Amino acid sequence: MSLDHDLRVIRATAGNDIRVALTDRLFFLTGLIIPFNFLLVFILFAFSGGLAPTAVVMEDNGPLAQQFVATMRNSHSFRIHVTDAARAQREIEAGGIVAVVTIPPRFDSDLQSGRRVELPVMVNNLQTDFTNDIRRAIPLAITNFYAAAYPDQVVVRTREVDVQAHDTDYVPYLAVSVVVAAVLITGILQGAIVAAREYETHTIKELMLSPAPRWALAAGKVIGTLTLNMVAVVLVTLVVVFLVGARPTHPIELIGLALLTMAASVAIGILAGSLLRRRQAAIPLSIGITLPLFFMSGPFGPANWLGPVAGAIAFASPMFYAIEAFQHAFHGYQTAQPSLTADVVVLVGFAVVSVLATSWVLSRVRVDH
Amino acid sequence: MTDYAIELTGVSKRFGNFTAVSDLTLRVAQGEIFGLLGPNGSGKTTTINMVGGLSQPSSGQVSVLGHDMASDSRSMRRSLGSVPQETALYEELSAEANLRFHADLFDVARHGLEQRMTHLLELVGLQDRRRSRVSTYSGGMKRRLALARALLHDPELLYLDEPTLGVDVQSRRALWDYILDLKQQGKTALITTNYLEEANALCDRIAILDHGKLVAEDTPSNLKRKYGDTVIDLVLEPWPEPELILQLRKLTGVADVTHADGVIKVTVEGEHSVAGEVVTLVTRQSRLVGINQHQPNLEEVFLSLTGRGLRD
Numbered sequence: 111m112s113l114d115h116d117l118r119v120i121r122a123t124a125g126n127d128i129r130v131a132l133t134d135r136l137f138f139l140t141g142l143i144i145p146f147n148f149l150l151v152f153i154l155f156a157f158s159g160g161l162a163p164t165a166v167v168m169e170d171n172g173p174l175a176q177q178f179v180a181t182m183r184n185s186h187s188f189r190i191h192v193t194d195a196a197r198a199q200r201e202i203e204a205g206g207i208v209a210v211v212t213i214p215p216r217f218d219s220d221l222q223s224g225r226r227v228e229l230p231v232m233v234n235n236l237q238t239d240f241t242n243d244i245r246r247a248i249p250l251a252i253t254n255f256y257a258a259a260y261p262d263q264v265v266v267r268t269r270e271v272d273v274q275a276h277d278t279d280y281v282p283y284l285a286v287s288v289v290v291a292a293v294l295i296t297g298i299l300q301g302a303i304v305a306a307r308e309y310e311t312h313t314i315k316e317l318m319l320s321p322a323p324r325w326a327l328a329a330g331k332v333i334g335t336l337t338l339n340m341v342a343v344v345l346v347t348l349v350v351v352f353l354v355g356a357r358p359t360h361p362i363e364l365i366g367l368a369l370l371t372m373a374a375s376v377a378i379g380i381l382a383g384s385l386l387r388r389r390q391a392a393i394p395l396s397i398g399i400t401l402p403l404f405f406m407s408g409p410f411g412p413a414n415w416l417g418p419v420a421g422a423i424a425f426a427s428p429m430f431y432a433i434e435a436f437q438h439a440f441h442g443y444q445t446a447q448p449s450l451t452a453d454v455v456v457l458v459g460f461a462v463v464s465v466l467a468t469s470w471v472l473s474r475v476r477v478d479h
Numbered sequence: 480m481t482d483y484a485i486e487l488t489g490v491s492k493r494f495g496n497f498t499a500v501s502d503l504t505l506r507v508a509q510g511e512i513f514g515l516l517g518p519n520g521s522g523k524t525t526t527i528n529m530v531g532g533l534s535q536p537s538s539g540q541v542s543v544l545g546h547d548m549a550s551d552s553r554s555m556r557r558s559l560g561s562v563p564q565e566t567a568l569y570e571e572l573s574a575e576a577n578l579r580f581h582a583d584l585f586d587v588a589r590h591g592l593e594q595r596m597t598h599l600l601e602l603v604g605l606q607d608r609r610r611s612r613v614s615t616y617s618g619g620m621k622r623r624l625a626l627a628r629a630l631l632h633d634p635e636l637l638y639l640d641e642p643t644l645g646v647d648v649q650s651r652r653a654l655w656d657y658i659l660d661l662k663q664q665g666k667t668a669l670i671t672t673n674y675l676e677e678a679n680a681l682c683d684r685i686a687i688l689d690h691g692k693l694v695a696e697d698t699p700s701n702l703k704r705k706y707g708d709t710v711i712d713l714v715l716e717p718w719p720e721p722e723l724i725l726q727l728r729k730l731t732g733v734a735d736v737t738h739a740d741g742v743i744k745v746t747v748e749g750e751h752s753v754a755g756e757v758v759t760l761v762t763r764q765s766r767l768v769g770i771n772q773h774q775p776n777l778e779e780v781f782l783s784l785t786g787r788g789l790r791d
Contacts, residue, residue: 133572315565
């Protein structure tokens with residue numbers, strides 16, 4: 111037994127897994143479809159949930175009326191289009207829009223003469239999420255409009271102090287979490303498939319009957335699967351960078367973190383596959399466990415905002431640390447308390463512990479007849 | 480260095496309440512081809528897995544080439560070659576890729592590896608198909624490749640679990656030739672098989688297992704002599720008095736005597752040698768026109784030791 115043999119085993123195991131996986135359609139379907147589905151679903155979710163489609167009927171086109179509609183547009187709450195009353199009625203009845211806001215006749219003149227103006231708002235109160243968005247956003251738009259149009263009359267002002275150096279749009283923020291989910295879920299799944307396949311095809315006997323060190327077999331599997339996983343991760347990241355527009359502030363850091371997170375997730379997957387021994391069990395279980403962990407690990411905002419229980423669970427998940435670290439690489443900020451160093455240490459820990467646990471599991475493999 | 484390649488001493492293997500192997504003691508000498516026979520579920524594969532370190536005995540000791548498999552199995556694996564029942568080949572890959580991976584796992588020297596692979600593939604008749612995917616191979620070709628792979632790291636001891644299961648007659652004969660060649664090279668082989676003809680053709684000694692217990696162990700010829708029935712056909716002229724049948728039945732070792740179509744059939748149990756007494760007795764009363772003796776075969780031995788009941 112020598113270091114040369116150990117390295118030879120690592121390289122051979124990685125190469126063997128890559129060659130076998132290249133013939134496996136299921137492996138590639140899992141590796142590509144799942145992360146892209148994830149990306150698509152969350153981006154659609156973000157777009158559909160973020161802005162309420164709203165029709166504005168302009169019965170007065172004066173400068174104040176125009177200014178009010180502009181304030182509504184800038185409120186980040188509406189997706190506005192201007193139309194006539196009849197078409198707006200048809201659209202709301204057909205379920206195509208959430209609300210119709212009508213700028214009444216004489217809007218400008220009534221305001222200028224100090225008369226009360228009533229703004230007709232028709233709401234499709236199908237579900238309270240969008241309804242409440244409308245109920246909150248229109249009074250806010252009125253306030254903002256009034257403060258802008260009559261600065262002398264509105265004397266209370268907010269003085270915002272930003273914690274972060276810049277604002278980040280919701281979709282680029284969410285897209286970073288989706289990249290992490292793609293890395294972790296596909297890594298765990300592909301790792302589990304690679305390990306479970308050895309048991310299903312009985313090739314585990316070839317590995318177990320060899321004098322190869324178990325840790326080297328586990329490490330080789332991590333490297334091989336990580337290499338395969340890289341294709342999906344690079345593609346998803348390119349889509350997020352170039353189509354979604356989330357540009358990494360620290361690109362080198364992003365590459366390092368992506369490799370580290372892939373290593374951790376693949377190692378966890380290989381451990382799961384070695385324990386479960388069947389792809390049929392490993393695939394649904396991997397998805398079933400990682401999905402709730404993803405939602406608890408702060409994809410939409412820091413995990414602590416979800417409350418103490420979810421926050422505590424998130425702290426035990428590698429996804430939490432990965433999301434934090436990726437947000438730093440993309441947007442340059444820390445979303446929660448631990449530092450980037452702590453995130454990296456935890457991810458390295460997950461990878462190392464999983465490889466060691468897998469080698470222990472492999473050393474305990476027994477064939478029962 | 481011990482004289483024995485494999486020593487099992489009081490080995491038992493239990494899975495919960497089920498005892499797969501019970502208090503098994505076996506010794507396989509260096510350079511011997513040793514067969515493990517038994518019906519399905521008799522404990523053959525469990526035994527071979529314990530020898531390969533794939534399964535730990537619940538009690539007892541397994542020693543291979545003088546090393547205790549419980550504490551020293553990793554270092555021993557380089558000296559062991561195995562042909563598992565399932566072949567354990569990467570079917571998506573070529574024969575060549577399978578052999579290269581095996582060479583890496585077993586740290587076979589890179590220098591001369593190509594020639595050794597070519598030699599082994601030629602030996603098992605797969606040189607022409609070395610770059611084909613294993614999934615396109617027949618069952619016999621896969622078994623031959625598994626044997627070539629097992630030999631790649633030049634092991635001292637080979638164990639083969641049902642090496643010819645499901646292969647055609649030609650492949651079976653070819654595999655037998657390779658296994659017999661191993662003996663010429665001084666290698667030890669442990670074989671499990673359901674085929675009695677195979678055990679007879681290959682093995683120096685055989686152990687018959689049933690319900691996890693050793694029921695017999697010896698050379699094939701000794702087993703046949705001990706446990707098989709010899710049948711002596713006698714043609715007499717004139718036809719003797721019925722009294723002769725009764726006298727023949729009284730001879731020690733005679734299990735049965737029947738007569739039909741002018742032939743008396745005397746069935747002799749196991750190791751008893753009564754042919755001389757039978758001839759003496761019949762020639763006192765009649766003239767012996769013809770005599771024919773059928774030796775027992777291993778199948779009769781196997782059935783007499785393990786019964787005729789069907790096994791799962």
